[in-house]
Amino acid sequence: MSIADAPSTAPALEFKADPPAGSDHILSEEALAFVADLGLRFGPRIWTLLEARQARQARFDRGAAPDFLPETRAIREQDWTIAEIPPVLQDRRVEITGPVDRKMIINGLNSGARVFMADFEDASSPTWSNMIHGQINIHDAVRRQIDFEDERGKAYRLREDSAELIVRVRGLHLPEKHLYLDGAPLPGALLDFGLHCFHNAHELLKRGSGPWFYIPKLEHWQEAALWSEIFAWAESRLGLARGTIKATVLIETLPAVFQMDEILHAMREHIVGLNCGRWDYIFSYIKVFHAHPDRVLPDREQVGMTVPFLRAYSKLLIDTCHRRGALAMGGMAAQIPVKDDSQANEAAFEKVRADKEREAGDGHDGTWVAHPGLIPVALGIFDQALGDRPNQLHYRDPALSVDRETLLAHPEGSISEQGLRGNIDVGLEYTAAWLAGRGCVPIRNLMEDAATAEIARSQLWQWIHHPGGVLDDGRQITPELFSSHLEESLEGLLKVAEKKGLETGHCEDAARLFRQLSESPEFADFLTLHAYDVIA
Incomplete structure (x- = not known):
């Protein structure tokens, strides 16, 4: 008897908060049984893999650094490819991302991008309401029954030529504190994956699409192997053909860049590509080397x-993907149009052009943007690079040579007072918004998500705790200097909140978190884990 046929012995899921109104069809008895089985079968493996992450980080803290694994050399050297990519996923030249609220899903699907990624992770604050209403919204969008009317009476409805939908689930490290199984929080990723797949897989296939996912924050090929097992189990349980579920994996951690072949191989039945999650990748570089005084990053x-x-990371990802028949997706352009300043707007668009021309020229098969206004720029550049081809899978750089030293190279640069204040201001403002339930926030003409706050607070921790945290005017970044700027930033944020009639408690909670995580002798793995205790 296969694992999928085995009778479930899962205890009842225990709700720690009332289900949001109107969610009975999403949190049905059958859907919850599916999720409970996922948690029972795979939850313990997730905890084991998270413990392995801690053990690896302890070795990094003692002076080690990531490297290519000798035990998987054969996988890197052998000739193999992933399974065939479904036709609807072969052309992804421009993708737009956004949170899972109703208006944003409609706008993302109507944006003109080839793909909309509905994000349960970094672009969404994981309040109980956000997570479950996000599932309701996706359920309705799949069936083209989604509409929305804002407070001004403006109506939003899906167009016929909407984008392909991909869902990004939460990372393996993020729990769902509102739903317990066997005395422990259910992994948030299993809830996100389970509800979407259970309710929508067959409906998507009937409509010529499929259950497509983005998988974030992987640090090891064994985590990728677990996801492939999860997919195979779900396919068997739901009566789907093996390999129906497809995923794109974000390479956004430093350890994972040394295991891209292994990740593709472990998921070869289910994977279609890798993505340069570059902002989280910068955070991961800091996180891995936070205990190394010689790895302090500049502004x-x-x-x-x-x-x-x-x-090197970007070019190695392209080469690895194309060698294995997988798509290589470029990174996020976070700029947003500047409506009241034409000069600033043109400067922002010029940065986007340069970024996308580099990606397309290097061989990326597509790219990400954060705002619909950037789609024509990115699309034009990739249209020119691709011509009548759907992608650049044919492209390989014969002169490419990337070694471990280059992948770990420490960037040169300086730390300015503007950079110090910017990390405090932006990090504080974003965290306050996240605590208030918003995970995708326009700040200083950029669309920010959780990765920005993670970079900001981790850099602040580095600068405070290592001798290399010196401003370009010669001043050491001390707890006292940090605290002084934090108080100024909080004062300004409180004034803005009061002027807009917003709740100020989130600003004060955000400041407490930033102070705690920046000044603590211990480096916190994730800001979002600590902040999660504060939200509903």
């Missing part, structure tokens, strides 16, 4: 995709 604005370690 965030100086760590762009042209610095050696990021350039």
Whole structure:
């Protein structure tokens, strides 16, 4: 008897909060039984893999660094490819991402991009209401029954030529504290995956699409192997053909860049590509090396995709993917149009053009944007690069040579007072919004998500705790200097909130979190895990 045929012995799921209104069809008895089985069968494996992450980080803290694995050399050297990519996923030249609220899903699907990624992770604050209403919204969007009317009476409805839908689930490290199984929180990723797949897989296939996913934050090929097992179990349980579920994996952690072949191989029945999750990748570089005094990064604005370690990461991802028949997706352009300043608007669009021309020229098969206004720019560049082809899977750089030293190279640069204040201001404003239930926030003409706050607070921790945290005017970044700027930033944020009639408690909670995580002797793995305790 296969694992899918085995009778479920899962205890009842225990709700720690009332189900949101109107969610009975999403949280049906059958759907919850499916989710409970997922949790019972795969939850313990997730906890084991998270413990392995902690053990690896402890080795990094003692001076080790990521490397290519000797035990998987054969996988890297052998000739193999992934399974065939479904036709509807072969052309992904421009993708747009956004949270799972109703209006944003409609706008994303109507945006003109080839793909809309509905994001349960970094672009959504994981309040109980957001997560479950997000499932309701996706359920309705799949059936083309979704509409929305805002407070001004403006109506939003799906167009016929809407984008392909991909769902990004939460990372393996994120729990769902409102739903317990066997005395422990259910992994948020299993809830996100389980509800979407259970309710929508067959409906999507009937409509010529399919259950497509983005998988974030992987740190090891064994985590990818677990996801492939989850997919295979779900396919068997739901009566889907093996390999029906398809995923794109974000390479956004430093350990994962050394295991891209292994990740593709472990998921070869289910994977279609890899994506350069570059903002989280920068955070991961800091996280991995937070205990190394010689790895202090300069201002965030100086760590762009042209610095050696990021350039090497991007080009190696392209080469690895194309060697294995997988799509290589480029990174996010976070700029948003600047309506009241034409000069600033043109400067923003010029940055987008340069970024997308680099990606298309290097061989990426598509790219991400955060705002519909950027789609024509990115689309024009990739249209020109691709011509009448759906992608650039044919492209390989014969001169490419990327080694471990380049992937780990420390970027040169300086730390300015503007950079210090910027990390505090942007990080504080974003965290306050996240605590208030918004995970996708326009700040200083950029569309920010959780990765920005993670970079900001981790850099602040580095600068405070290592001798290399010195401003370009010679001042050491001390807890006292940080605290002084934090108080100024909080004061300004409170004034803005009061002027807009917004609740100020989230600003004060965000400041407490930033102070705690920046000044603590111990480096926190994720800001969002600590902030999760504060939200409903």
